[in-house]
Amino acid sequence: MLDHEKVAIHTGRRSRLPVIVAVHSTALGPAAGGLRLWHYPDWRDGLTDALRLSAAMTSKFAVAGLPSGGGKAVVALPEGLELDAERRRDVLHDVADAIASFGGAYATGPDVGTGPDDMAVIGEITSHVFCRPAHLGGSGDSSPHTAQGTLAALRAVSRRLYGTASLAGRSLAVVGLGRVGAGLARLLAAEGAALTVTDVDPDKRSTADELDAVWRSPDEILAANVDILVPAALGSVLTRQIVAELRCRAVVGPANNQLATLDVADLLHHRDIIWVPDHVASSGGVINAISTELHHVSADEAHARVRAIEDTVDDLLDTAQRCGQTPAQAASELAMRRLRAVSAPVGTPAPSSR
Ligand SMILES: NC(=O)c1ccc[n+]([C@@H]2O[C@H](COP(=O)([O-])OP(=O)(O)OC[C@H]3O[C@@H](n4cnc5c(N)ncnc54)[C@H](O)[C@@H]3O)[C@@H](O)[C@H]2O)c1
Structure with missing residues (x-):
């Protein structure tokens, strides 16, 4: 049984790569959790990761007593695919579109394969992002x-x-x-x-x-x-x-x-x-x-x-x-x-x- 409030799977408009956003729970507040940009044998493995990691974020915030819910974004890169700078930017803008479609119910940050500079690129499209570099008003590393x-x-x-x-x-x-x-x-x-x-x-x-x-x-x-x-x-x-x-x-x-x-x-x-x-x-x-x-x-x-x-x-x-x-x-x-x-x-x- 699906234990999540909402899961969106898009083929990125620009990158044509699978972009997955999983919101496990917003019971305690809008969901937050990082963006994982990682290689998977199959995009469904990325979906499994997004479901598991978003549920873990719900527990993380609940144990900490914070008013946030659990979410996670995953871009499932096919094995062996290396992103050049332009395609990476396309992927990040595709992720930003997916996040924006949640209307504030989910905000992303860095996770495996992403860092503050990537959050700056996502921030060009949506404000629902954290850990942008300090000179852009984020909290950085x-x-x-x-x-x-x-x-x-x-x-x-x-x-x-x-x-x-x-x-x-x-x-x-x-x-x-x-x-x-x-x-x-x-x-x-x-x-x-x-x-x-x-x-x-x-x-x-x-x-x-x-x-x-x-x-x-x-x-x-x-x-x-x-x-x-x-x-x-x-x-x-x-x-x-x-x-x-x-x-x-x-x-x-x-x-x-x-x-x-x-x-x-x-x-x-x-x-x-x-x-x-x-x-x-x-x-x-x-x-x-x-x-x-x-x-x-x-x-x-x-x-x-x-x-x-x-x-x-x-x-x-x-x-x-x-x-x-x-x-x-x-x-x-x-x-x-x-x-x-x-x-x-x-x-x-x-x-x-x-
Ligand atoms: N950076 C964060 O704020 C943050 C937040 C939460 C959790 N974590 C977790 O903490 C861990 C470290 O994160 P990080 O940001 O420092 O990553 P990092 O990539 O900067 O550092 C990992 C280090 O571990 C070393 N390493 C890899 N395999 C090893 C092994 N088998 N034995 C010994 N050393 C090995 C690497 O060479 C590297 O120096 C990761 O599991 C990460 O998911 C990090």
Whole structure:
């Protein structure tokens, strides 16, 4: 059964490529979620991605307690197709047309395969776009805010494990030193954490040197004997086999889709390893962007919302412990409660937020 409010599939007027916009829910507010410009064996795989990712955005905003709904846009590029600058522009204008047809029910931002400059091109046609470059009035690159949000989640986990939110003296292994990972590693180093790091790109070794961090190969680092493992590269890093090898007490990172399969969250729980759902630990960037650009709150208020990820994770860990659940189950139930609360008939008492 289709669980989404509206899904539009267009053949782009200019590019002739499949443009998909999925709005999962506007129960909490107009939908937001990034534009994925990616290669798929078949455009229907792009549709599957759009349906799944837009539903995940609904949960992300509901758990964060924000007045936004979940949406996602996907352009399904045929395998092997490389876009030159002109065709890319055509694709982005086709996406903008599709977004405009939603009349404000959906706004887009960057995701895999797109960035702030692409949002500027979409902004030539529709205002329902966020993360345009700062000189065009947008909030630009979201990765520093994503890193801040992950730091907030790490503080909550540190408090739970060690009785203090401070990460000074804690050992952390950061997997992936890209835009978010390197920024987060710098924040952690500044706080006095002992870092072990890796990246598949050997050039990133200079970042390790700069931060006085121990460098390990990507294969070795997952089993490093550290307090907290921080996945900050690609998805599906937590397989059943890797979980059996982990020697950390928690896994908290910005990488999307960390679980190879959903049952891995239970395996982590059985091994007494705290796993903060990635859609919570990675939410700082989108929280900052939609807060400033769509909800029009001040920069200070937006930063406060990103820092509030610490409280969100505190609450999830409390609930999980009290109810004998995984933090992932606690997050999913919290999202459902918040969504039910807004769709309840008038006069129904609102359920508690926890
Ligand atoms: N940028 C954001 O604001 C944001 C927001 C939410 C979630 N995320 C997620 O966070 C993760 C990192 O995003 P980013 O923007 O820093 O991406 P990025 O492309 O800048 O960095 C990813 C880094 O991971 C490295 N890498 C790839 N495979 C690896 C492996 N197997 N082992 C070690 N390193 C590997 C790459 O070389 C690169 O340096 C992604 O999963 C992304 O979806 C990012």
